[in-house]
Amino acid sequence: MxxxxxxxxxxxxxxxxxxxxxxxxxxxxxxxxxxxxxxxxxxxxxxxxxxxxxxxxxxxxxxxxxxxxxxxxxxxxxxxxTGNADVRRTTVLAIDTSNSMRGERIAAAKRAAALFLDTAPPDVAVGLVSFDDDVQVLVEPSRDRAALRRAVAGLTLTRDTALYDGVLGAVEASGGQGARSLLVLSDGKDTTDTPLSEVLRTLEQEDVSVDVVSLDQGDAASQPLQLIARAGGGQVMDADPASLSATFAGEADALRRQxxxxxxxxxxxxxxxxxxxxxxxxxxxxxxxxxxxVGSAEPAAEPVQAPAATGPVAAAGPRIDLPPAAVAVGVGAIGLGLLGMVVALFVVRPGASKDEKLRKQLEAYGVYGAPQSRDQAPADQGLGAQARQVAEKALAGNQGLEARIAARLDKAGMSLKPAEWLLVHAGVTVLAAVLGMLLSRGNILLALVFLALGAAGGWVYLGLRKSRRLKAFASGLADTLQLMSGSLSAGLSLAQSVDTIVKEGSDPIAGEFRRVIVESRLGVPLEESLGGVAERMESKDFEWVVMAIKIQRQVGGNLAELLLQVAATLREREYLRRQVLALSAEGRLSAYILGALPPVFLLYLSVSNPDYVSVFFTTTIGYFLLGVMAVLLVVGFTWMLKVAKVDV
Known part of the structure; x- marks a missing residue:
């Protein structure tokens, strides 16, 4: 009742x-x-x-x-x-042990629970349940007051507040016979994904009364607590640490007066x-x-088992309740399966035939990542080949997207085809979303944030590879021109000097010049192939070199001396550029530190004291403030980098 x-x-x-x-x-x-x-x-x-x-x-x-x-x-x-052995009464204390209860609150809760044990009638079986990020039945309902006092004294705190799961766990711990009641103590809202409707439905179906003590909450959590108490036929009692003992003593005295x-x-x-x-x-x-x-006035041979509910009960379909650990394992298995698929597609590949190797070698000197001809059947028909075919068909309807992906892969120095890159990018995006789901315990908003980060991360990675490759090309260009000048002075032709760079240089310059040699052997003019290198490497300096070579090829002159002068000019410019970078390092370092400090500190607080920053992730105003802070942070970080950047 x-x-x-x-x-x-x-x-x-x-x-x-x-x-x-x-x-x-x-x-x-x-x-x-x-x-x-x-x-x-x-x-x-x-x-x-x-x-x-x-x-x-x-x-x-x-x-x-x-x-x-x-x-x-x-x-x-x-x-x-009280004292009637034929009356069976059970009370379960459900106490909030989240980090928000630290200090005087948990101390007052322990004193109040101990006073309840001292005041409650000795024939009442009392149980103890704690709830934080998990629900623990510390003591099953019993009359062993000593064991209950030890359990109360040993209460420890951790993060999160599984209030709804705590109420459900206390209902289950109270058993199914006799007069059952719950006394729930909480100082915060529920932080889990358990729906309130499930708690209310359970309380309406069970024969258990619920009283809720709201500790220092006021009206902040009144509605869900009022609904829980109303479904359990009880009331919500507001209290503070000073009045908590009196509240618990009043509940114990109510049991004594029954x-x-x-x-x-x-x-x-x-x-x-x-x-x-x-x-x-x-x-x-x-x-x-x-x-x-009330049953019937006529005596019956056996106790009458009345229906569990007087109203109509809707037929419920089959339902499987999985524990959170099982859900996490399932999501992790999906993530590992996706990772295994990516590995199977692009790490473990079957050996290619001679024709396939020749085709790939020719493609390497055309456009990086050029897709396989649509009328050619792939050499292997396994899972990897089928997945690549699907990606190629998806790109076939958007040639502009395929060309842009191929250009980015080309500048980043990656040998993947656009279809292969599309599959890898999709796999990384899905894995990021799964990781966000696991870290947030099913929070859809955080999973979408991780999904966006995974989608943008691939392009950011290509941009970083491209940036490093362009810097490496620019830093080694002066030495390359000096080596070419020396080869020309020794009597070698321009094509032979380029071949010398291929043999003695290092990537990315050696790779680009190797491509020039192959293109020239296929009939492309040497100056045009060198112009393609300047375009792919986005190098103004090398554009001047190509222009100088074209002029020398048309009007004549000492190309070796010209290249030597250009190399000296590039060295002076590189020296000036590095000097400017050194002088502006303090400003750039300040931008990095000040830009990284807010998100890193927020992440630290989310791990060490989640209750302190939970308002940012659980309220509308919190989401709004996070958005405003993110915009201001990006604007400030970009502004500081622009101020510290000096073009040479």
Missing amino acids: RRLRPGLAAAALGSLLALAVVAPASAADPSGPAGASIDHAEVRDGGVRLLVSVPASGTVDVGGVDVEVAGKAARSTTAAA LAVDVTLPQGTEPQADVTVTLPVDGRAVTASAFLT
């Missing part, structure tokens, strides 16, 4: 409640300033036993208790529930009827009324 305090009595009068061997009853409607309530009902042969809470003030005349069933007077006997009323049903009583208990308290009558399933 769900017990409603006076503040919630009016809301419970219209409820239809369930009754099995242990049946729930509605709350009382008090008739005075302090009322009584029917906390529990249990069907017996030809009658029903009621568990009634009496007012906190005043003395109840036990001999004067009257009971009416369906408007008819019923015979009854009343006795104190009465057991055995009612004999009048003849002809329907299985469901209104029950009214009138208690004489200091000369005035206090009533508690409820609509109950």
Whole structure:
């Protein structure tokens, strides 16, 4: 039976409640300033036993208790529930042990729980459940007060607040027989993905009453707590650390003041009827009324098992509840499977035939990443080949995208084809989304953020490779021109001097000049091939060199001396560029440090003290502030880099 305090009595009068061997009853409607309530009902042969809470003030005349069933007077006997071995009562303390309870709060909670154990009747079985990022049943309901005190003294804190799971765990720990009640203590909102509707549905179906103590929350969490208490026929009590002990002592005293009323049903009583208990308290009558399933007036050979709910129960389809660990393992398995597919596609490849090797060698000197001809059948028809064919078909309808991807791969010095790059990029994006889902425990918003980072990360990686390659080409260009000048002075032709660079140079210059040699052997003019190198390397300096070579080829002159002069000019420019970089290093380093400090510190706080920054990720204003801060941070970081950058 769900017990409603006076503040919630009016809301419970219209409820239809369930009754099995242990049946729930509605709350009382008090008739005075302090009322009584029917906390529990249990069907017996030809009658029903009621568990009634009496007012906190005043003395109840036990001999004067009257009971009416369906408007008819019923015979009854009343006795104190405390000390009655035939009355089974169970109470579970569910205590919040998240990091927000640190300091005086957890100390006050321990004192209040210890006082509850000292005050509660010794025949009441008490259990202890803690909830933070996990729910732990520390002590099963028992009368061993020593074990309970040790468990209370050993409460430790950790992050997150699994409030809803804690209520569900306490309901399960309370068992399924006798009068069951929960006393929930929490100082924060639920931070898990468990829906509140599941908690409310469980409380409406179970024969258990719930009182909630809201510690230093005010109205911030009143609505979900009020819904939980209302579904459990209890109330929400606001408290602070100083008043917590008094609140728990009041709950224990309510258990001590309960009465057991055995009612004999009048003849002809329907299985469901209104029950009214009138208690004489200091000369005035206090009533508690409820609509109950009371069974039948005729005695039965065996206890009647009433249905668990009086209202219609919707047929539920098959449902499998998986623990969070199983979900995490499943998502991780999907991620590993995707990673394995990427490895199978692009790391473990079958050996190529001679024709295939020749085709790839020719492609390497055309456009990096040029796709395979559509009318050619791939050499292998495995999973990798099929996936590449799908990507090639996707790119076939967008030649512009294929050309842009090929150009970026070309400048980054990667030998992947556009279709292969598209598959790798898609795999990395999906893996990033899976990683975000795992780290956030199913937070869709964070998973989308990781998905966006994974999608942008591939292009950022290409940009970094391209930048390093261009810098390496520019830094080695002066030495390359000097080597060419020396080769020309020794009597070699321009083509032979280029071949010398291929043999003695290092990448990326050697690779680009090797491509020049192959293109010239295929009929492309040497000056045009060298111009392609300047275009791919985005080098103004090498454009001047190519221009000088073209002019020398047309009008004549000493090309070796010209290249030597250009090499000296490039060295001077490189020296000046490095000097400027050294002088501006402090400004760039300041931009990096100041730009990285806010996100790194936010990440540190998210790990060390998540409750402190949880408002950014759980409220609308928090999301808005994060967006504003991200925009301001990007603008400030870009501005500082622009100020520190000097073009030479």
